[in-house]
Amino acid sequence: MLDFYLRSYIEDLRWTLGEFDAGVLQRIITALERARSDGRQVLLIGNGGSAATASHMACDMGKGTADLKDPAFARLRVVSLADNNALMTAIGNDISFDDVFVEQLKIVMRDGDVVIAISASGNSPNLVKGVEYAKSRGAETIGLLGFGGGRLARMVDHPLVVSSRNYGISEDIHLVVMHIFTQYLRRVFAGPARPVAFVDRDGVINRRPAPHTYVQGWEQFTFLDHARPLLRGLRAGGYDIVVITNQQGVGKGLLSLATLAGIHSEMTRSLAADGIPIAGVFACPHLEQDGCFCRKPRPGLIHRAVNELNFMIDLPRSVLIGDSDSDIEAGKAVGLRTLRIQDPDAAPTGGALDVAQILAALA
Ligand SMILES: [Mg+2]
Ligand SMILES: [Zn+2]
Missing domain, CATH: 3.40.50.1000 (HAD superfamily/HAD-like)
Known part of the structure; x- marks a missing residue:
């Protein structure tokens, strides 16, 4: 039983990995490079497993793309808005859980920042609300999405959509994509390509x-x-x-x-x-x-x-x-x-x- 389940998961994962659109990935990387050179912020939003991906991404995109030994090295300004329990529960309790991201964006976002929404379903109301608000302030929006994309796929500027309707596979691929673009950016930021x-x-x-x-x-x-x-x-x-x-x-x-x-x-x-x-x-x-x-x-x-x-x-x-x-x-x-x-x-x-x-x- 396990053998067949394992093979099904891995075969599906392998196929789905092969599907993602390198053109979208390139546009995401370009958006992040521009954000760094302009000193704009990258703000990350997501629920559940995608909240953990947002934390992980903030770590890798911030620290992982920098030369820590060089104090003058320009860092990518990246923050996860899924990490402050006090603030999230305060907003959820006083207003609604649907507002936990939009209210945080009102606090920290500046016009023209980059917002990355991470969601397997692509339909979470608090993410939809956050992205609507971000767009109203001229943010460049990116979606790491699953289940064919959902509502967010039609809203964000750069949707990277996983076709699978399995949470595990969608979230696995979001992590893979996140590691690809952070590792690529680390090399871009490190200096000219070498033969x-x-x-x-x-x-x-x-x-x-x-x-x-x-x-x-x-x-x-x-x-x-x-x-x-x-x-x-x-x-x-x-x-x-x-x-x-x-x-x-x-x-x-x-x-x-x-x-x-x-x-x-x-x-x-x-x-x-x-x-x-x-x-x-x-x-x-x-x-x-x-x-x-x-x-x-x-x-x-x-x-x-x-x-x-x-x-x-x-x-x-x-x-x-x-x-x-x-x-x-x-x-x-x-x-x-x-x-x-x-x-x-x-x-x-x-x-x-x-x-x-x-x-x-x-x-
Ligand atoms: Mg030989
Ligand atoms: Zn070998």
Whole structure:
């Protein structure tokens, strides 16, 4: 019973996630960027689970998009109006629960602020009243809505509507969307996008101990002669370096995840000591038959890097460098420029790599 219920929930969630409109998401992000640059406030309203989403969003959009170490960093002014129990119960008791948001908006909202209404049903009377008032004061209004949208979908400027009529799925997706736009904004606010060189490991940075074998410990790891000049040249060309590597040896039980992590921290330390910083190392430990999202030629390791690096990647200026078809396919799958090099150990002539020629091809 649980198995089927679980599968139904996840299948529905997966499908519904795929439905949301990237155009609306872009307009929401643009509205929030403008609010920050103009110093306008973002005010959040919602009931029940959506009140919790409003609190969560105020936390992530306010603190999570800021550089806390920089006192001059312009913060996004964001406040949840679902958090003050004293005020909400006072308004509810003296006037009506339908007025808990409109009365708070009268206290804190300034003309032209941004108001985000979060509601699974899209019909909550206190949100409808709040949005009506906000619009009368020239606010830009956003709705994170479910159940096909309800009344609020027709009222707000930017409705992001989940089709599902299940509260759990609607609220799950609101959280996902909220994390997408807060994490995207954090990168936008952090500075200009940077080009990345996604570099394969075995055959590009280091030798394999023998063909079709795995490096199973740091003592077996030897850098190829061209590795340092190539990586140093990429850094000099303005690229952040991210290593993406299939390590099926883990899935086969030949080395543990901890050993693999140890190899990568030694590799990173050794290169950093030579003035070559590595921004990240992402490895797929799975077997081919696992059908995971990350084993090249699938591009999952690139997606993981995009999500885990804390800066905006300039994709058109980025490049993938590898020595096998699966590397190149993974890069092409996400529209990256790709550069195939020959593993010198596998080259029929055993010729050395012309690093200057590679770097010239990228410039
Ligand atoms: Mg390789
Ligand atoms: Zn994988």
